[in-house]
Amino acid sequence: MTVISRDTLFAYVLRHGDDCLILSQRLGDLISRAPELEEDIALANIALDILGIGRLLLQYAGELEAEERSEDDLAFGRTEREFTNLLLVETPNGDFAHTMVRQYLFDAYQDLLWNRLVDSSDETIAGIAGKARKESRYHLRHSRSWVVRLGDGTAESNRRMQQALESVWRFTGEMFIDDEIDRAAAEAGFGVLPSSLSDAWNHEVTTTIETATLSRPDDSSIRTGGRDGRHSESIGPLLAEMQHMYRSFPGASW
Amino acid sequence: MTGPERFQSILDEDGKIEPKDWMPDGYRKTLIRQIAQHAHSEVIGMQPEGNWIARAPSLHRKAILMAKVQDEAGHGLYLYSAAETLGVSRDELVDLLHRGKHKYSSIFNYPTLSWADIGAIGWLVDGAAITNQVMLTRCSYGPYSRAMVRICKEESFHQRQGYEILLTLVNGTAEQKAMAQDALDRWWWPALMMFGPHDADSTHSEQSTAWNIKRMSNDALRQQFVDMTVPQAQYLGLEIPDPDLSWNADTSHWDSGPIDWDEFWRVVKGDGPMNRERLEHKRKAWDDGAWVREAAEAYAAKHADQPRRVA
Amino acid sequence: MVYEGHGAPEEGSEPTGTGRTGWPLWEVFIRQRRGLSHTHAGSIHAPDAETALQNARDVYTRRSEGVSLWVVPSVAIVASDPDAAEEFFDPAADKAYRHPTFYTIPEEVGHM
Numbered sequence A: 001m002t003v004i005s006r007d008t009l010f011a012y013v014l015r016h017g018d019d020c021l022i023l024s025q026r027l028g029d030l031i032s033r034a035p036e037l038e039e040d041i042a043l044a045n046i047a048l049d050i051l052g053i054g055r056l057l058l059q060y061a062g063e064l065e066a067e068e069r070s071e072d073d074l075a076f077g078r079t080e081r082e083f084t085n086l087l088l089v090e091t092p093n094g095d096f097a098h099t100m101v102r103q104y105l106f107d108a109y110q111d112l113l114w115n116r117l118v119d120s121s122d123e124t125i126a127g128i129a130g131k132a133r134k135e136s137r138y139h140l141r142h143s144r145s146w147v148v149r150l151g152d153g154t155a156e157s158n159r160r161m162q163q164a165l166e167s168v169w170r171f172t173g174e175m176f177i178d179d180e181i182d183r184a185a186a187e188a189g190f191g192v193l194p195s196s197l198s199d200a201w202n203h204e205v206t207t208t209i210e211t212a213t214l215s216r217p218d219d220s221s222i223r224t225g226g227r228d229g230r231h232s233e234s235i236g237p238l239l240a241e242m243q244h245m246y247r248s249f250p251g252a253s254w
Numbered sequence B: 001m002t003g004p005e006r007f008q009s010i011l012d013e014d015g016k017i018e019p020k021d022w023m024p025d026g027y028r029k030t031l032i033r034q035i036a037q038h039a040h041s042e043v044i045g046m047q048p049e050g051n052w053i054a055r056a057p058s059l060h061r062k063a064i065l066m067a068k069v070q071d072e073a074g075h076g077l078y079l080y081s082a083a084e085t086l087g088v089s090r091d092e093l094v095d096l097l098h099r100g101k102h103k104y105s106s107i108f109n110y111p112t113l114s115w116a117d118i119g120a121i122g123w124l125v126d127g128a129a130i131t132n133q134v135m136l137t138r139c140s141y142g143p144y145s146r147a148m149v150r151i152c153k154e155e156s157f158h159q160r161q162g163y164e165i166l167l168t169l170v171n172g173t174a175e176q177k178a179m180a181q182d183a184l185d186r187w188w189w190p191a192l193m194m195f196g197p198h199d200a201d202s203t204h205s206e207q208s209t210a211w212n213i214k215r216m217s218n219d220a221l222r223q224q225f226v227d228m229t230v231p232q233a234q235y236l237g238l239e240i241p242d243p244d245l246s247w248n249a250d251t252s253h254w255d256s257g258p259i260d261w262d263e264f265w266r267v268v269k270g271d272g273p274m275n276r277e278r279l280e281h282k283r284k285a286w287d288d289g290a291w292v293r294e295a296a297e298a299y300a301a302k303h304a305d306q307p308r309r310v311a
Numbered sequence C: 001m002v003y004e005g006h007g008a009p010e011e012g013s014e015p016t017g018t019g020r021t022g023w024p025l026w027e028v029f030i031r032q033r034r035g036l037s038h039t040h041a042g043s044i045h046a047p048d049a050e051t052a053l054q055n056a057r058d059v060y061t062r063r064s065e066g067v068s069l070w071v072v073p074s075v076a077i078v079a080s081d082p083d084a085a086e087e088f089f090d091p092a093a094d095k096a097y098r099h100p101t102f103y104t105i106p107e108e109v110g111h112m
């Protein structure tokens, strides 16, 4: 393996790890705030699954670089500009409609991603994807059933869901943009081109939106930048909180 | 045998009362009240620890803490289910909590101010809860006793993870060790208060004991907890904030100093550091979720004829 | 323990059994492993059957407790009456001849 492709592999693993880490951080805040106890437990399950996959990816990323940073170094020791997660996962928590719409749109994407990455030429990635795809299939089942219920529930729930969809939609385009890392990863055989997931995602999402009696927002506005470390302002406070202990007590172990 | 006769003979044989059995009205009411308060405690207990999920110092600890807080939601759920077998709905009990008519364990009205508090809660608060809950696995009401068995199984990891957190801290930097000591200083007395007033001042104890709901007295449980915990504190090299704590060779127990009952009653009556915040958090989550619960019901009503999967 | 409450019950602290009931209650049955039958694990609340299954999964199988789930609306359970327990169950008590240990088989015959 050449030096360049090792860097690419690192960046590729890291970005998917960051998606998981940041989303699980958001979900962790919701535990004890769900509409029913059963849903508190369900959200915690999802957060734990996603954090688990994020940790595997960060650990692997750490092994790939010369400095051999640990998962904690990578999670707590990087600045905003060094995080490469999608903007979608960092959107601040809103109402339950927002939680489920964000989750559903991301689950639908991740489920497709893992289903392809099980065939990655990189054994570790393929192994992680094999574990992750069982989880994401369940997450998708869960979030899809909520989108349908809340879309097709009451007038108020329909209104809130449509509003959540409108507010989050502009962050979905970013999931399917190929950048240099993606292209190199796909070419080397360990990654997939995000654009190649787009049709299947659109099919899944359009069908569900219809079943939920919601309407699909238009694609006129697409926000990007997450993969390059150009984030929304909301990631700053998220990281400040998440990294507080690591930065306040340098070198301590817990 | 008449219902009352059967009830008494089951108690005499140390058997279990089940939901459809005849039971005295007082027995039913006592159980509903106790199980509901126990359930409320589990659910409110998610908040102090939930306060540290976002700031957990490592991803490893973050995962453990999330799983632990999730377990407490489960415990609340199992307990509400047990109460529901007595003819009340979970919604009604939750409503009584939200309206301040029901209490929950006062321990959760103290704030978590450092990461060490997460260790201290697991070790002391879950430890005290386990002491009580192990006793309750033997209580006479079947659904409550079964819920306790399930909860105790899940609970044992809670105490161990808390102790492990403190163990790591006392073996860490001076700052970390001080953090651990500070947490013990703040949580020790509230943990002892969890067992409730002294036996002499405990109003419901006699009847609950006769009904095999309560199998050990408050003071006996508290003593058991102190005896178990003192050596664990010594192993950590932490000092228990009780100048009167001493080994009594005659009784083979640790004697402890007086508990500040004024503080206890103040917090029970609502004037603890976090009473208002805990209830507001809980109420807000419930109110914010109202439209979700309604929408799910509306959807179910619309699609009631959808085919169900058969096993 | 503090769960017992202290002092006399406060005015209005007794549930009346007439409040709103929210999502229906479901009983959860789990098959622990293949080859075993489903056994009762507990209950959950859910608005409909599909959600009930998911809630049962999320609540009761977090520690690998099962490989298959049933959920049944609690109202669909028909239970025997404890008052009828004597006539239902006592008559079986004196039929010892239904049990293999009732019979004496000479040792020489071997295991039977």
Ligand SMILES: [Fe+2]
Residues within 6 Å of the ligand: B042, B071, B072, B075, B129, B151, B155
């Ligand atoms: Fe608990």
Ligand SMILES: [Fe+2]
Residues within 6 Å of the ligand: B072, B126, B155, B158
């Ligand atoms: Fe616990």
